[in-house]
Amino acid sequence: MRTRTPPGLQVLRTVVIADDESSMRLLVHATIESDDYCVVEAADGAEAWALVQKHKPALVLLDVQMPGRSGLEVLRSIKADPSLAATKVILLTAKAQESDIESGLIAGADFYLTKPFSPLDLLTRVEEALQL
Amino acid sequence: MVVQQRERELRRGPPRRPGWSLRNYMALFMGVLLAVAATAGFAVRTMAEMDARQSASADTSYAAQRAANQLKSGFDAISALSLPVVANPGVAQLFTDPSKCGIGYAPIAPFGTGHIDIVRLDGSVVCSSRKGVSSDTFPMYEGQSWLQAPQPVVVAPVFDRATGSEVVVISYPISGQGAFVWFLDLAALGPKLAADLGSGVHQLEFLVTSSDGKTVILRSIDPARWIGRSISGTSLGTGEAGRPDLNGTQRIYGRSTIDPAGWRVYVGANEAAALSAADQLSNRGLAIILAGVAIMLLVTSVVYRRIAEPVRRLSLVIRGTTAGDAVNAVGLKGAAEVTNLAWDFDRLMATVKNELADRLNKEQKAIVSERNYRLLFESHPQPMWLYDVGTLAFLKVNDAAIERYGYSRDEFMAMTIKDIRPPQDVPKFLELMATPQPHFDRTGPWRLLLKDGSTNQVLITSHTTTFDDHEARFVLAEDLTENQQLELELHQSQARAEANAELSKAKDEMVSMVSHEMRTPLASIVGFTELLVTRKVTPEQRHDYLGIMLQEGRRLTALINDFLDLRRIEGGHLTMRYAPADIKALIKRSVALIADPTGTPIQIRVPEDMPLVRIDGDSIFRVVANLLSNARKYSPNGGAIIVGAGVVADMVEVYVEDEGLGIPADALQHVFRRFFRVDNPDRNGIKGTGLGLAICKNIVEAHGGTIRVRSEGLGKGSLFSFTVPLARDSSQMGDVLVVEDDSGFAHLLQAELTGLGVSSIWAADAETAERLMIKKKARAIVLDLLLPGLQGEAFLARLRVKHGSGIPVVVVTLKDLDPAESLVLHRAGVTAILRKGPGMAETAANLIAKSLATELVAG
Numbered sequence: 001m002r003t004r005t006p007p008g009l010q011v012l013r014t015v016v017i018a019d020d021e022s023s024m025r026l027l028v029h030a031t032i033e034s035d036d037y038c039v040v041e042a043a044d045g046a047e048a049w050a051l052v053q054k055h056k057p058a059l060v061l062l063d064v065q066m067p068g069r070s071g072l073e074v075l076r077s078i079k080a081d082p083s084l085a086a087t088k089v090i091l092l093t094a095k096a097q098e099s100d101i102e103s104g105l106i107a108g109a110d111f112y113l114t115k116p117f118s119p120l121d122l123l124t125r126v127e128e129a130l131q132l
Numbered sequence: 133m134v135v136q137q138r139e140r141e142l143r144r145g146p147p148r149r150p151g152w153s154l155r156n157y158m159a160l161f162m163g164v165l166l167a168v169a170a171t172a173g174f175a176v177r178t179m180a181e182m183d184a185r186q187s188a189s190a191d192t193s194y195a196a197q198r199a200a201n202q203l204k205s206g207f208d209a210i211s212a213l214s215l216p217v218v219a220n221p222g223v224a225q226l227f228t229d230p231s232k233c234g235i236g237y238a239p240i241a242p243f244g245t246g247h248i249d250i251v252r253l254d255g256s257v258v259c260s261s262r263k264g265v266s267s268d269t270f271p272m273y274e275g276q277s278w279l280q281a282p283q284p285v286v287v288a289p290v291f292d293r294a295t296g297s298e299v300v301v302i303s304y305p306i307s308g309q310g311a312f313v314w315f316l317d318l319a320a321l322g323p324k325l326a327a328d329l330g331s332g333v334h335q336l337e338f339l340v341t342s343s344d345g346k347t348v349i350l351r352s353i354d355p356a357r358w359i360g361r362s363i364s365g366t367s368l369g370t371g372e373a374g375r376p377d378l379n380g381t382q383r384i385y386g387r388s389t390i391d392p393a394g395w396r397v398y399v400g401a402n403e404a405a406a407l408s409a410a411d412q413l414s415n416r417g418l419a420i421i422l423a424g425v426a427i428m429l430l431v432t433s434v435v436y437r438r439i440a441e442p443v444r445r446l447s448l449v450i451r452g453t454t455a456g457d458a459v460n461a462v463g464l465k466g467a468a469e470v471t472n473l474a475w476d477f478d479r480l481m482a483t484v485k486n487e488l489a490d491r492l493n494k495e496q497k498a499i500v501s502e503r504n505y506r507l508l509f510e511s512h513p514q515p516m517w518l519y520d521v522g523t524l525a526f527l528k529v530n531d532a533a534i535e536r537y538g539y540s541r542d543e544f545m546a547m548t549i550k551d552i553r554p555p556q557d558v559p560k561f562l563e564l565m566a567t568p569q570p571h572f573d574r575t576g577p578w579r580l581l582l583k584d585g586s587t588n589q590v591l592i593t594s595h596t597t598t599f600d601d602h603e604a605r606f607v608l609a610e611d612l613t614e615n616q617q618l619e620l621e622l623h624q625s626q627a628r629a630e631a632n633a634e635l636s637k638a639k640d641e642m643v644s645m646v647s648h649e650m651r652t653p654l655a656s657i658v659g660f661t662e663l664l665v666t667r668k669v670t671p672e673q674r675h676d677y678l679g680i681m682l683q684e685g686r687r688l689t690a691l692i693n694d695f696l697d698l699r700r701i702e703g704g705h706l707t708m709r710y711a712p713a714d715i716k717a718l719i720k721r722s723v724a725l726i727a728d729p730t731g732t733p734i735q736i737r738v739p740e741d742m743p744l745v746r747i748d749g750d751s752i753f754r755v756v757a758n759l760l761s762n763a764r765k766y767s768p769n770g771g772a773i774i775v776g777a778g779v780v781a782d783m784v785e786v787y788v789e790d791e792g793l794g795i796p797a798d799a800l801q802h803v804f805r806r807f808f809r810v811d812n813p814d815r816n817g818i819k820g821t822g823l824g825l826a827i828c829k830n831i832v833e834a835h836g837g838t839i840r841v842r843s844e845g846l847g848k849g850s851l852f853s854f855t856v857p858l859a860r861d862s863s864q865m866g867d868v869l870v871v872e873d874d875s876g877f878a879h880l881l882q883a884e885l886t887g888l889g890v891s892s893i894w895a896a897d898a899e900t901a902e903r904l905m906i907k908k909k910a911r912a913i914v915l916d917l918l919l920p921g922l923q924g925e926a927f928l929a930r931l932r933v934k935h936g937s938g939i940p941v942v943v944v945t946l947k948d949l950d951p952a953e954s955l956v957l958h959r960a961g962v963t964a965i966l967r968k969g970p971g972m973a974e975t976a977a978n979l980i981a982k983s984l985a986t987e988l989v990a991g
Contacts, residue, residue: 020816023656023680030663030673043816065648068813094651115655119662 013037013130014055018048018071019063019092024115028061028092031119032126045069049077057087059129062109064093072107079108088129092117154440158432165432169425176417177410184410185384188334188401192386195336196399199325200388202242203340203397207390209240210302210314211284218304218312226250226258227309233259242324246299246316253280253310262294278303279311286393288342288349289318289360298359300349318359322352333409334401337377343394353379442466446474515609517544520602524548524565527599533609538583550836552581555857556704558836569605571596576620577612591616645807649691649822653684687819694823698806701830708748708834709875709894712859715745715752715777715784717899717921722756723775726764734760737776744859744903745784749896750875751831752856753920755839758824759788759852765818767792771849780855783837787853795843795850803841804829812846832856866891868980869910871901871927872944873920877973881914881944884977890984898922902930909935912980915962917945925953928960937961940983944968944976 015037019025025041032039040055042048045066052060052074060078062071071091078084091112111125152160217223226233237247250259255273278285281303288300292315302314325338338352346364358378366378377383383400390397449457457478466474509516515533519526529544537544537552553561557579564575576591593608610616621628660677663669669677700706716738723734745752756775763773771791778785793814795803802808807822809815832839837855868885870892872878878894885892893910895901898919904910913931917924928941943957944966957965964979966972 021652021656022817023684024652026676026680027656027659027663030677031659044813046813067809067811067816094648094655115651116658117655119659120666 013058015039015126015130016042016048016051016055016057016060018042018045018051018060018066018074020044020066021063024063024092027119028122031122032061036132037130045071045074049074052078052084052087053081056084059088059090059126061090061092061126064091075107075109090122090125090129154443155436158436158440162429162432165425165428169421172421173414173418176421177414180410180414180417181407183413184406185403188384188403188406189386191332191334192336192384192399192401193388194386195329195338196386196388196397198329199338199340199399200390200397202325202328203390203395206240206242207286207302207393210243213240214284214302214304214312214314218306223250223312224307224309227252227306230258235259235261237261242321242328243316244320244324246314249313249315250306251279251310251313253308255279258310279313281305281311282308288393288395289347290315291360318350319355322350322355325350326352333405335405337381337383337398337400337402339377339398339400340390341396341398343389343396345396348378349395351378353377438467439470442470442474446470446477449474450477512608517607517609518597518599518604519549519607521565521569521596521605522603524550527602527604536582536611537580543583554579554581554587555710555836556708556834559833559838569594569596577617578609580609588612589617591620642806646695649807650688653688653691656684657681657688687821691821691823694821694827698823698827698830701827701834706751706834708751709879710746710748710835711875711878711894711896712744712900712904713747713749713752713896714742714900714903715747715786715856716742717897718749718753719756719775719777719786721897721920722753722760725757726760728764731764732770732772735772735774737774739778742777742784743779744900745856746859747835747856748831748875749873752835755828755831755854756786756788758828762820762824762852763788763790763792763850765820766790766815766850768815768818779858783855783857785853785855787851789849789851791849793850794846794848795841796846797843800841800843804839814846828854866893867911867984868892869901869904869913870894871898871913871919871924872916873897873918874916877944877968880973881976884973885980888977888981890977890981896920898924898927901927905931905935910939912940912942912984914942914944914976914980916968917943917947925956925960928957928962932960940980942966942976942979942983944972 013036015032017025017028017039018041019028020043022043025043029039029041037058040051040057042051046068048060048062048066048071049069051057060074062074064071071093075089075091078087078089088110089108091109092115093112094115110129113122113125222232233250235248235250239245247261249257249261251257251273255276257273273279276287278287278301282305284302284304286300286302289298290301291297292299295315295317298318299315300318302316304312306312322338322340326336329336329338336352338350340349340351341347341363342349346362348358348361348363351358363378375383375385377400382403384403384406385398385400387399388397389395509528510530512530513532515530515536517526517529517533525548526544529541534541534544539547539552550558550561561578572595574591574593577589578592579587580590581587589612590609591612593610594605597604597606599606612620660681664674664677697706716736719736719738723736727734760773760775767773767790769792773791774787774789776787776789793810793812795810796812799808799810803810804825806826808825809820809822829839832854835856837857839852839854841850841852843850866885868890870878870881870885872881872894873896875896878896882892882894893904895904899921901913902922915924915928919927924943924945931939931941940963941961942964943962946968949957949965954965963983964976966976966979
C-alpha cells in the first residue's frame, strides 16, 4: 500500500486499486497518479474489501479475477452497503465476452475496461467518475 | 486315472468291512436254535426219566406196604382163629382122644390153599384137616425144632413132603402136649398178591424173603422155581435204586417188613417198563420241539432265499454294473422290497448309462468342434490372439498375427498386450482395461506397433473367454481399410457429434482461459508502452516500465511456448525419442538448473545401483525441472526439498518432496488441469503459466507412466511422483554408441548408420554412455563434446582409462576448438573431429563404418 498525502488542508478523496498482478497495480497507479486524490492498493479481494470499508473511497478500480474474493463479489458487497452509496466502481477485466460484460454491469459497476486497455482511456474514465 | 482306480476297486469287490453277512447271521441263528432244541430235548428226557423213576419208586413202596399189610392181616386173622382153639380145653383132650377130631381148613386171605394139623410133640398127627392122615404119613415133623417151641412160631419156607409144595408153617403150642399147626401154600401167594394189588404199567414183582433176606419165601414171578431158594449174595437189600432182579431184569424196588416173622417184602417195578412211559412222554416233548425247530428252519430258509440271496445276487450284479440284470438276478423269488430295489437299481443304471452315453457323445462333439475352432483360429486370415486379462500376457497368437506384425511366436509370448501399443496409447488402453469390459466389444481405431517400429490402424473385436484356466480376452485385429474407416466414422458420427459439442465447449473455455492469461501480460506491455509514448517520464520510471515490459513479454512468450507444447504433446505431435538414460545424472542436472545458492540445498536421494530408464531425456528433464521449480516456488519460507528415485514394480519412480504451502484436499485432483491454480491468498504473487503440471502429466503418460500428487493439506508440503519405464535389456545394444545431447542430430546419425548396416545405441549424456559401456562395450563411439553434465573431453579421458585406446572415437561438435584442444583430442585417440553442420551426420557415419571395417580387418 502506498499512500501519498498531497499538500494543502483539503481532505483528499481516496481511490482503491485492487489487482493481484503487481505489474498491473503499478500500471494503473502510474496512469491515474494525481494530486487530487489519494491512491491505495490491494493485492486480493479480501484486502480490497477491508480497504474499501476503512477509507469509504470515492472510486474503486477492481480486477475481476483475483484469488480469495473475486472482483465481482467485492462489487456486490459495495453495492449492498448503504454507507458506500457514493462509491463508484470501474471493473478491469481480462474477460472479453458479452456474458461477462453483462454480469459485470448487472452487478452495478459504473464502467468496465477490458485488458489490455489504454491508460489514457482509463484516466478519462477515472476523471469522469470523480467528476474532476 | 482316478476313474480307472475306482473301477479296479469295484472289480475287486467290496472292501472287507467289519460285520457279518446275513448268511452268517442265519447260520448262527440256526445253530443256536438247534443247540437250544437239543438241550431242551435232553432236559425233557432227563426230567421224564426222573419223574418215571420217582413214580415207580413211590409205586413200589406203596405196593410193598400194601402187600405187607395184606400178609399181616392174614397172619392176624390166623392168630385170631388159632388162639381160641389152642386155649380150648377140648383141644387138649384130643391128644388123649383123637377120635373127637374134626377140623377143616377154610382159606384165609391172602392165603389160598393149605391145611391145619394138630400134632403131638413127637410129631405124630392127632388131627388134620386132611383125611386119612396118620403120624407116620407125616414124616416132615421129624426133627422139627419149632414143634417144641413154647411160643407160636412162623417158619418158612418149609417143604411139605405130603403135598410136595413149599409152605409157610404157623405153629401154636398147646399146653406142652403138642401144637396147632397151619400149613399155608406159598406157590400161589405171590401171583395172588400180584393179582390183588395189580402189577400195572410197572409190571410189579412181589418178593418176600426171610428176615435175613437170604431165602425166598414167595415170589410173584416164577414162584415154583424160586421159593426156598437161597439168594444170599444178590444185591437185594443193598439199596433202593434200580438193580437187577433174580432173573436179571432191571428193577426199581420198594420195600417193607412184616411182623411177626420179620419178613422183608420187596416190590420191584420193571425199570424198562417205567422208563418206556417216560420215553413216550419225552418223545412227545421232543417231537414238539423238533416241529418248532423245523418251522423256524423253514422260516429262516424262506427269509434267506427271499432276502439274503436276492440281495447277494443284486450285489454281484451291481458290482458288474449291468443295467437290466438286477431284476433278472433277483427274479420273482425276492421279497417285494428287494425286487423293488432291483427295479430301482435297473432304472438308475439305465439313467446313468444314457447320461454317460450322452456325455460321451457331447464330449466327442466338443472335441471335434474344438478342433474345428482351433483350425479356424490358426488359419484365419485376420490376426487374432488371446491374452490374459490379469497379466496382459499373450496366451496364443495365430499365424496371420505373426505374419502381419513381424514378431515371432516366441516374441509374442514374451510380450504383453501393452508392448504392441505405441507408448503414448498405453495410458488410454490401461484406463480402458481398468473399467469393466463388456463381454463383447468392437472398438477402434487403435494403433498397434509392428516389430519394424511402424504402426497400423486396426479395429479390435474382442470378447471375454476362458483359456487354459486364464481369464482371457479373445481379440480379432482387423486392419482398417479406407471403407471400414469411413464406415467406422459413420458409425461413430453420433458419438462424435456429442463429443464435438463437448470439445467445442472445452475449446471455448480454453480460448477464454488462454485469452485471459495472455491479456494480463499484454495489458502491462501495451499499457506501459502507451505511457512511455504519451507521457513524459523520468529515466528512473522509464527503466522501471521497460523492466516490467520485458518481464511480462517473457511471461507471454513462456505462456505461448507452454501452450503450444501442451497442444503438441496432447495431439501426439511431439516426437519422443526414447533412449536409455541414467536417471541420477538427469536429476542432478535438473537440480543444478533449479538450485538457488542462497536457499536450502536440494537433497538428492537416488541409489547407486539404479537401473537405466528408457525415456525421452529432454522431456523427462523438463518434468523433473518443473516439479523442482514448483517445489521451490511454493516454499516461500524455505524448507527442505528432496528429489529421489527408486524401482517400483517394473518401473522407476521419481519423486519431488517439499515442506512448502501444500495443496488442500479438494484441489488435489485438479492440479494437473490446465490453468488450474490453487485459490488461496498464501500464494498471491507466485507466478506461473498454469500449464506446467499439465505438460508434465502429458509427458509422463506418453512414456507409459503415471504422475501423482500427495499432500496432507495447506502448509503441510507436497509430494509429486511419476513413473517411467525401465530400459530394456542391454542385449539390444548396438555396435556404435552415439553420445549426443541433441536428439535431432542423434536421430539423423542413427538413421545414417542404419543405412550403412551398422546398429547403434544413443545416449543423451556422458553418464548414460558410461553406464552403457559397462553393460556392453561398443565397437565405436560418436561423441559430442558439449554435453549437459559430464563433458565430452572428460568422458573420453575416462573411457581410455577404463577401456583402453582400442575403441575408435569420432568427435562431432559445435565447439570451436583451438589447436591445443584438438591436439589433446588426437592424443586421446580420436579418429576424426567434425564440426556439426549440414551433411555432417552422413560424413560421421561413413567414418565410423570405415573404422569398423578396418578394425575387422585388423582384428
